[in-house]
Amino acid sequence: MKKGEAAKFPVRLSLAKKQKLQKKLLRWYLIHRRELPWRRAKDPYSVWVSEVMLQQTQVQTVIPYYLKFLKSFPTIGHLAKANVQHLLRVWAGLGYYSRARNLRQAARKIIQDYDGKFPGTYRELLALPGIGRYTAGAILSIAFDQPYPALDGNATRVLARLFKLRGDPKGAGLHARLWKCAQELIPQSNPGDFNQALMELGATLCFPRRPACLLCPWQAECLARRDRIQESLPEKGRSFATEKSQWAVAVILHDREVLIVRRTEGKLLKDFWEFPGGEFNRRGDIRSGLAKKIWQDLDLRVRLGDLLTTIKHSITRRRITLLAYHAELKPPISGVVKTKAVRWVSLTELDKYPFASASSQVIQALKSSVR
Incomplete structure (x- = not known):
């Protein structure tokens, strides 16, 4: 690819190139990943709760709420039977309270439609209240070891810089292309670790401002770093008045x-x-x-x-x-x-x-x- 040229879509990588990127990231993650309570277990219920809590909320804020939530509602059955007032009291302070209500509604649906067994297909997960493409991909890859991508804001930033993708990530065109990139990169084995590694890279090194490129496992492959435009990607969309x-x-x-x-x-x-x-x-x-x-x-x-x-x-x-x-x-x-x-x-x-x-x-x- 010539200098100044952005990646074309969908991104097609050679098998050797893809495996090299996967190996580098997974090796880095094995050494540098943070010890977080939701990484100690890979049951779908715990993964689901953690991923919902982490939406638009910082990791350090989530940790005490996650522990308190699982202590109050240790199983899907406990959550399905939860009193709304008790649920909101446990969630209070975490914000975006529709997340808590959707968790309870989804738990009740799992009890009713799946006899309490967490569904393990993409279509079934998307039918549950509050579960979208990202959450479904995270649950399937981490808890069920299925190769589905999970693209959050951190992972979006990493991929936009890696492939030097121009445009607003929230725009329909680039949004779809980013998901194609993520799908192209996801490995058949250890997809959950790969998704978490991609998000971890964005959270701990590939910052929006002053990214720590010299510590990045993909520094040699990153097209934005090559052209010294890391901080200008991903491009910002239209801002709204406060x-x-x-x-x-x-x-x-x-x-x-x-x-x-x-x-x-x-x-x-x-x-x-x-x-x-x-x-x-x-x-x-x-x-x-x-x-x-x-x-x-x-x-x-x-x-x-x-x-x-x-x-x-x-x-x-x-x-x-x-x-x-x-x-x-x-x-x-x-x-x-x-x-x-x-x-x-x-x-x-x-x-x-x-x-x-x-x-x-x-x-x-x-x-x-x-x-």
Whole structure:
């Protein structure tokens, strides 16, 4: 291939070239791979849970959640029978909560349709909630030793540089070509180790910025390194504007209990508990707007106190500022309710309920303020 020329598709490698690339990567992986808890067992359930958790989440963040999850739900049967509130409490803080719900739904389907035995074909796996091409490939290659590729963001970056592939990896054309490259490279033996090695290479050496090329087992074969364009690949696609929003909640204390409400709708945080409030992006007095909303939603009149804490966090492209205010009920006290979606609980009981990360930070601030 001439200098400056990108690889053509689908990539066709000679058997000798392919085996050389496979051997180099697997040898490197054997020596340098990280010791991670999900690599100690290759049963499909553990592999599945780990791969779902690792989607859009860093390895070090996943480790404690993975261990806690398997302790709480050691088998598919335990997960299928899980109470949603318990499941969300175990998952709380990991984000992208639809992953937890899909795991439970898929587990119930495995119990119902496969008598609890994990399905071992590509078509069957793709029919399960939350399992796409990547997760199916990871499960089949690691747990069933079948030669299916598993292409995540790290592996995508490695292949784009190895073959000097131009374009947006998320675009339909290049996306399909990258998968063809991965399929071309996957070995018949040890496909699981190969997939993990490819992802490991991207995570530990082939960084988006300042890749450690001198330590890479494929440095001699990498076309992007040859042309000194490593950091420009893969090319970035269209960026989307960040949306900013502002929320406010009231931390209402009464008789040593705090009022919490369960979100009953929405895709992101449905069934999680939180403090009463809402979104306030328009100009105006947030405090009076918050008090009015609580009166309208819960038929409670409250007096807002000082600001307890300000939390800033992100959900996908949204940048959210959460203002949490101390609050108390106005006399005469009436309308104090307790339903499936509204609870008065002591501070020690808060740990029994699932809260998203931002609400958990408000709870920490509250507990610190009443010590």
